[in-house]
Amino acid sequence: MSIYYIDNDAFPKTENELIIEENDPSLNSQKANCLDNEFKLNIDDFNKIFFSKYNIEYLGDYFCSKNLDLRVVTYPSETNTCFEKSEILGSWNPLNIIKVFYFECSMKKSLCAVVIPETGCFIDKKHLKNILNLPCNDFIKKSDYLPKNMNFGTCSPFIIDEDLQGNDGRVEKIIFDTETLFIKKDNKKILDDFSFGSDHRLSIQINYYDCFRMLKTRYPDIITDEEILTLSFKEKFVRNKGKIKIAYEFKTLNYRTAKFINSIHGYGDVSILNDYIDELDIPNILTYKNRLKKR
Numbered sequence: 500m501s502i503y504y505i506d507n508d509a510f511p512k513t514e515n516e517l518i519i520e521e522n523d524p525s526l527n528s529q530k531a532n533c534l535d536n537e538f539k540l541n542i543d544d545f546n547k548i549f550f551s552k553y554n555i556e557y558l559g560d561y562f563c564s565k566n567l568d569l570r571v572v573t574y575p576s577e578t579n580t581c582f583e584k585s586e587i588l589g590s591w592n593p594l595n596i597i598k599v600f601y602f603e604c605s606m607k608k609s610l611c612a613v614v615i616p617e618t619g620c621f622i623d624k625k626h627l628k629n630i631l632n633l634p635c636n637d638f639i640k641k642s643d644y645l646p647k648n649m650n651f652g653t654c655s656p657f658i659i660d661e662d663l664q665g666n667d668g669r670v671e672k673i674i675f676d677t678e679t680l681f682i683k684k685d686n687k688k689i690l691d692d693f694s695f696g697s698d699h700r701l702s703i704q705i706n707y708y709d710c711f712r713m714l715k716t717r718y719p720d721i722i723t724d725e726e727i728l729t730l731s732f733k734e735k736f737v738r739n740k741g742k743i744k745i746a747y748e749f750k751t752l753n754y755r756t757a758k759f760i761n762s763i764h765g766y767g768d769v770s771i772l773n774d775y776i777d778e779l780d781i782p783n784i785l786t787y788k789n790r791l792k793k794r
Contacts, residue, residue, distance in 0.1 A: 500525050500574060500575065501537070501538065501573045502536065502537050502538070502572055503537075503539075503548075503571040503573075504537070504539050504569075504570050505539075505540060505562070505569060506540065507542055509539045509540050509544070510541075511541060511543070517544060519548055519573070523536070524536050525573040525700075542559055542560070542563045545559050545563075545571075546560070549701070553648040553657075553695070553697075554659045558713070561716070562709070567705070567709050568688070568705065570703070570704050571704070572692070572703075572704060573700055573701055574587055578700070578702075580652075594616045594618065595689060595691045595692060596617045597614060597615065597691050597692060599614050599615075599694075600613045600641065601644075601654060602622075602627065602642055603640055603642040603644065605638045606636070609664060609669050609671040610669045610670045611639070612654075612670070612674065613627065613676075614674065614676070615676050615728060622727070626727075630674070646662035647662055647668075649694070649695075649697055652699055656673050656710070656714055656722075657693075657695050657714075658718070673714065673718070673721055673722050673723070675727075677726050679728065680711055683706060683707040683708040687708060687709065690704040690706055691707045691710070692704050711724065
């Protein structure tokens, strides 16, 4: 794994040095398992290497101008899920890895994206439909179509102007979770991992709240926040011969509760009934010893 930082005192790179596929030890297999590969680039070289080919230089420019923490990480192997990234990163908390779902509204064919931390839960589509104020005869489904410069396994909120409705694109809304923003705002030194572009061996690490503010500044009519991860569950309480058994069935799981469970949970205590195979991205701690059951 290699880590790249912005440092405007760094000397400009030559054209050959800008080809990271050849020079990055995580990408060329020379030192793929070394965790100490750190590189500093000035903002121009940083944009050239990572963002210019996707027309998302606004990422580097904003974080550099605001002196906010940003780094790009390269991986020795491709990743498609949050938990593949977490395993490579070692001690990285899965709740600090962000996933983005793109949904399609059936009538308008427009896209909305949901930007959430990995909580191990699924999106409540009925709740999302209410947030979007869709008519009763409309429905949303996981989109088969994505904005430019991304593919499944690298979905991100980092759109470009051509992705917007009215510009030959289909993106109507990108929604961040309100509670998560509130918590992340108070922990801005904790970085979150986002995919970007179409390379499955790269990710950008920035704060979730800072990411929201950047995109809100650039696309004020598109970026919004809502209570996406509302806490919704059923509780079953059984007392038998001096023992108490409490079972919970979560429909959605908010960030605060997911963080609490993540901090105290032991192996082998949870069974999951899954009927959303297309959105499956379950934490290992919840699927230990084949605990996952398909409905």
